[in-house]
Amino acid sequence: MKTVPGDLNAKVGKESYLYPVCGGHSLHNKTNDNGKRIINFAVVTDLAVTGTWYQHRHSQGHLEIT
Secondary structure: OOOOOOOOOOOOOOOHHHOOOEOOOOOOOOOOHHHHHHHHHHHHOOOOEHHHOOOOOOOOOOOOOO
16 A cells, blocks of 8 residues: 655545546545645556545534634
């Protein structure tokens, strides 16, 4: 197994064309520029963005301020 750890400030969205590389359970609706770079890197190196393959609990990944 290969992993690429780091704080990459990437947001990978739920766009359907990403499904071959990413799952559909992202916390973001749109992919930002860093997310596109991560996706391109994953495609070229035959990797996957695995943080989006499984559904997260509601409390993970975002902060609600009331």
